[in-house]
Amino acid sequence: MRIFQKTNFNFxxxxxxxxxxxxxxxxxxMVSLVVKGLNYGIDFRGGSEVVIRFDKNIDVGQIxxxxxxxxxxxxxxxxxMDRSFxxxxxxxxxxxxxxxxxxxALNDRIKGNHHEIVRIDAVGPxxxxxxxxxxxxALFASLxxxxxxxGFRFEIKFATAGVIAxxxxxxxxxxxxxxxxxxxTFMPLEMDxxxxxxxxxxxxxxxxxxxxxxxxxxxxxxxxxxxxxxxxFNESMNQTLSRTIITxxxxxxxxxxxxxxxxxxxxxxAFAVFTGIMIGTYSSIFVAAPLVYDWLRxxxxxxxxxxxxxx
Amino acid sequence: xxxxxxxxxxxxxxxxVAAWSLWPTWRDYSLxxxxxxxxxxxxxxxxxxxxxxxxxxxRKKSLKLGLDLKGGMHLVMEVDQVDLFEQKAWNKDAxxxxxxxxxxxxxxxxxxxxxxxxxxEFKNENIRLSRYFYDIxxxxxxxxxxxxxxxxxxxxxxxxxxxxxxxxYGVAEPVITTQGSRKIIIELPGVSDENRVRNLxxxxxxxxxxxxxxxxxxxxTLDRINTYLVDxxxxxxxxxxxxxxxxxxxxxxxxxSTPTQPDSKSASTKPLYDVIGVFQNGTAxxxxxxxxxxxxxxxxxxxxxxxxxxxELLLAAKPDVGKTGEKLYSIYLVKKAPELTGGVITEAxxxxxxxxxxxxxxxxxNSEGTSKWARITGANIGKRIAIVLDGAxxxxxxxxxxxxxxxxxxxxxESLEEAKDLEIVLKAGALPAPVRITEERSVGPSLGADYIxxxxxxxxxxxxxxxxxMLVYYKKAGIAADIALVLNILIVLSVLAGFNASLSLxxxxxxxxxxxxxxxxxxxxxxxxxxxxxxxxxVVSAVTQGxxxxxxxxxxxxxxxxxxxxxxxxxxxxxxxxxAVTLMIGTxxxxxxxxxxxxxxxxxxxxxxxxxxxxxx
Numbered sequence: 001m002r003i004f005q006k007t008n009f010n011f012x013x014x015x016x017x018x019x020x021x022x023x024x025x026x027x028x029x030m031v032s033l034v035v036k037g038l039n040y041g042i043d044f045r046g047g048s049e050v051v052i053r054f055d056k057n058i059d060v061g062q063i064x065x066x067x068x069x070x071x072x073x074x075x076x077x078x079x080x081m082d083r084s085f086x087x088x089x090x091x092x093x094x095x096x097x098x099x100x101x102x103x104x105a106l107n108d109r110i111k112g113n114h115h116e117i118v119r120i121d122a123v124g125p126x127x128x129x130x131x132x133x134x135x136x137x138a139l140f141a142s143l144x145x146x147x148x149x150x151g152f153r154f155e156i157k158f159a160t161a162g163v164i165a166x167x168x169x170x171x172x173x174x175x176x177x178x179x180x181x182x183x184x185t186f187m188p189l190e191m192d193x194x195x196x197x198x199x200x201x202x203x204x205x206x207x208x209x210x211x212x213x214x215x216x217x218x219x220x221x222x223x224x225x226x227x228x229x230x231x232x233f234n235e236s237m238n239q240t241l242s243r244t245i246i247t248x249x250x251x252x253x254x255x256x257x258x259x260x261x262x263x264x265x266x267x268x269x270a271f272a273v274f275t276g277i278m279i280g281t282y283s284s285i286f287v288a289a290p291l292v293y294d295w296l297r298x299x300x301x302x303x304x305x306x307x308x309x310x311x
Numbered sequence: 312x313x314x315x316x317x318x319x320x321x322x323x324x325x326x327x328v329a330a331w332s333l334w335p336t337w338r339d340y341s342l343x344x345x346x347x348x349x350x351x352x353x354x355x356x357x358x359x360x361x362x363x364x365x366x367x368x369x370r371k372k373s374l375k376l377g378l379d380l381k382g383g384m385h386l387v388m389e390v391d392q393v394d395l396f397e398q399k400a401w402n403k404d405a406x407x408x409x410x411x412x413x414x415x416x417x418x419x420x421x422x423x424x425x426x427x428x429x430x431x432e433f434k435n436e437n438i439r440l441s442r443y444f445y446d447i448x449x450x451x452x453x454x455x456x457x458x459x460x461x462x463x464x465x466x467x468x469x470x471x472x473x474x475x476x477x478x479x480y481g482v483a484e485p486v487i488t489t490q491g492s493r494k495i496i497i498e499l500p501g502v503s504d505e506n507r508v509r510n511l512x513x514x515x516x517x518x519x520x521x522x523x524x525x526x527x528x529x530x531x532t533l534d535r536i537n538t539y540l541v542d543x544x545x546x547x548x549x550x551x552x553x554x555x556x557x558x559x560x561x562x563x564x565x566x567x568s569t570p571t572q573p574d575s576k577s578a579s580t581k582p583l584y585d586v587i588g589v590f591q592n593g594t595a596x597x598x599x600x601x602x603x604x605x606x607x608x609x610x611x612x613x614x615x616x617x618x619x620x621x622x623e624l625l626l627a628a629k630p631d632v633g634k635t636g637e638k639l640y641s642i643y644l645v646k647k648a649p650e651l652t653g654g655v656i657t658e659a660x661x662x663x664x665x666x667x668x669x670x671x672x673x674x675x676x677n678s679e680g681t682s683k684w685a686r687i688t689g690a691n692i693g694k695r696i697a698i699v700l701d702g703a704x705x706x707x708x709x710x711x712x713x714x715x716x717x718x719x720x721x722x723x724x725e726s727l728e729e730a731k732d733l734e735i736v737l738k739a740g741a742l743p744a745p746v747r748i749t750e751e752r753s754v755g756p757s758l759g760a761d762y763i764x765x766x767x768x769x770x771x772x773x774x775x776x777x778x779x780x781m782l783v784y785y786k787k788a789g790i791a792a793d794i795a796l797v798l799n800i801l802i803v804l805s806v807l808a809g810f811n812a813s814l815s816l817x818x819x820x821x822x823x824x825x826x827x828x829x830x831x832x833x834x835x836x837x838x839x840x841x842x843x844x845x846x847x848x849x850v851v852s853a854v855t856q857g858x859x860x861x862x863x864x865x866x867x868x869x870x871x872x873x874x875x876x877x878x879x880x881x882x883x884x885x886x887x888x889x890x891a892v893t894l895m896i897g898t899x900x901x902x903x904x905x906x907x908x909x910x911x912x913x914x915x916x917x918x919x920x921x922x923x924x925x926x927x928x
Contacts, residue, residue, distance in 0.1 A: 204875025
């Protein structure tokens with residue numbers, strides 16, 4: 001079976017449209033980040049979360065009013081699975097206290113429908129800021145490592161364009177999180193530790209497709225005149241198009257399975273990785289390689305690529 | 312040819328090791344299935360006894376499940392370094408207190424090291440560290456070095472003590488690690504009584520025997536505080552006296568010497584006695600409602616300045632029940648310097664007291680403590696000595712006679728369970744500095760079972776989807792990729808089992824993601840082979856060229872994914888690390904499975920003439 005057989009798209013000619021599209025996407029995300037901001041999970045803002053599961057179906061409003069009456073303020077949402085609810089609050093004291101407070105209120109006011117507190121998480125504010133910093137550090141360290149590695153394997157222009165593409169992917173996903181945050185009840189899209197894991201996964205994987213394209217360009221560009229670059233770039237991208245799509249496709253397939261089956265705790269992560277990989281595939285064709293092309297064109301220099309023989 | 316045989320051998324060894332490492336997991340699973348299949352509990356017990364070694368061995372070596380899958384508690388505790396440094400300082404004055412206050416405030420907001428904050432604050436005030444720490448001749452740098460060493464030691468000692476407490480309490484397979492300069496991470500699988508564990512862990516267990524001052528002195532002190540509060544206006548300090556008319560009014564039947572007719576509006580004339588009552592015999596107390604307020608009041612530095620030198624006002628740990636059923640907490644004026652501390656305690660035992668109803672903890676001391684205790688009790692016959700644990704007075708018995716054998720008793724304990732917990736913390740020893748719980752995650756076993764089900768479903772579906780896709784898209788070559796994929800998953804699981812790491816829900820997510828990424832190498836190779844075939848090369852040379860030429864981009868993509876996963880592992884904590892670990896193992900394993908294994912399969916097939924140019928779809 002073959003999906004893309006002998007394609008002949010002129011990617012380079014239409015690159016400006018792609019740049020425009022990417023800039024629009026990024027701008028929309030930025031605007032939303034400034035205006036609406038992000039929906040932080042307790043990992044990053046501190047606070048407590050309680051997951052309560054009932055034996056029988058129950059209305060969210062009923063639980064909410066019971067908790068309100070008991071004086072525990074916070075937000076209550078349906079939580080992924082059946083008859084389960086996520087109650088999140090800024091409460092930062094003893095989580096045992098919170099548990100008994102919630103449990104007693106529900107036992108007293110809701111008769112004949114047994115509940116169980118299946119999970120309770122409490123994160124203090126200092127941990128929250130710790131986590132935020134480690135996340136930022138990890139992300140930049142990985143971008144730097146990729147820059148160095150690709151720079152070492154190819155050339156610094158290729159590496160820079162690749163890292164810009166990763167930035168583009170992560171910022172777009174971040175923007176999407178801001179835009180879509182809180183809209184869907186089945187996936188609140190909160191920023192938490194797992195989303196950081198998603199970003200690093202995207203960073204590590206997004207460059208994969210880019211490297212495949214680069215590799216082909218490197219193979220073909222040797223000894224060619226700069227005037228031939230446009231043709232070589234286009235042909236390289238077309239030749240690798242099928243494998244770029246399929247490698248991403250298999251990963252998308254398994255991430256989609258995660259999104260569907262792995263439950264609410266993983267859903268935000270799966271969403272982030274899914275969109276990140278889709279955008280990463282797009283950006284390796286429409287952002288990374290075209291940027292290198294433009295850079296080479298503007299500096300008018302022939303490339304000196306590492307990676308000696310054609311192998 | 313020689314190289315080829317080596318590869319085959321390698322594959323055989325890897326497969327064998329993976330299977331061998333996963334065998335106990337399978338055994339564990341089938342044994343517990345067997346145990347559950349018996350009709351009666353008797354049969355099942357009989358089977359368990361006869362196969363005991365087998366079962367235990369399998370369980371010990373099997374793949375562990377993470378806290379989120381098994382249910383349990385994950386705690387992050389922080390050692391209070393500010394307190395530790397305060398302990399190490401001498402010559403403490405108001406200036407020092409102010410500086411430490413500022414350091415404390417900052418330390419709760421940032422994750423910067425406390426020692427750095429301290430140095431910065433001292434530099435700000437233009438004071439040398441040696442004014443308060445160690446020797447006056449020490450340079451700042453030397454002192455920082457010493458304090459750093461102190462805090463490192465404190466952290467590892469705290470970890471050991473917490474481990475002791477948990478071991479005594481009895482949790483199967485606890486994991487206790489330190490992180491950074493002040494954090495202790497504690498994982499307790501299968502813990503059900505979270506409250507008790509929390510109480511067991513968070514106390515410092517600093518035991519002190521302190522002499523009580525004379526009742527008259529306390530009455531005078533309280534009067535002085537009251538006058539001070541009147542002069543300065545209690546509200547001026549941002550403190551509001553809680554509405555105490557109900558709280559204190561009732562239980563004052565025999566109070567005489569001091570005016571104790573509180574009137575909620577009269578806070579300006581006797582603010583202290585609105586919240587504190589004093590009996591005729593000179594003992595003072597506060598009620599449950601006002602306890603928090605009084606405790607905060609007693610901690611204020613301006614109030615502490617009013618106390619007689621070298622004394623401190625402490626509250627009782629447990630309330631006495633007043634005549635009307637009101638809970639009353641006694642207040643004690645004790646000497647600041649303890650006569651004896653818990654370091655001398657060698658043995659502690661929870662038991663019931665002489666009347667057989669009140670639980671208490673019996674303690675015995677080492678020889679040094681015994682002789683000191685004999686001297687102290689001998690010199691203070693007729694006086695009261697308070698037994699203070701973590702700043703709260705448990706009891707303050709009157710010394711009847713000299714105690715020569717080093718025995719002492721803590722009473723005033725509510726339940727035997729609490730006495731047992733006290734026994735544990737006393738035996739384990741005191742923490743070098745207070746700790747507090749900054750993060751807590753607990754998962755109930757039923758949610759854990761849900762997570763396992765969800766994780767297994769994701770694994771199964773992802774495997775089916777990806778492997779069927781490979782078969783459809785690449786035909787015969789897809790079979791090789793699928794075999795490699797199975798081996799890859801086996802390797803990930805066996806490495807986890809072999810290194811005693813545990814599998815968590817994020818870990819399963821990592822495996823699912825690995826399934827999608829592992830076949831990427833095959834896709835790159837097969838696409839290349841297709842290209843070579845299209846150029847009219849023979850199958851044999853197309854396969855060789857395909858593997859050779861695709862290798863560079865496969866290596867690059869694996870290196871980038873691995874480095875990102877490694878950084879995630881380094882900077883991430885807890886659940887995220889589980890994800891990073893499986894992703895790292897899976898990605899590395901796929902370099903082997905997707906390249907070496909599939910290539911060997913093709914060699915075998917080619918040798919038997921089972922491959923044609925149609926075999927790659």
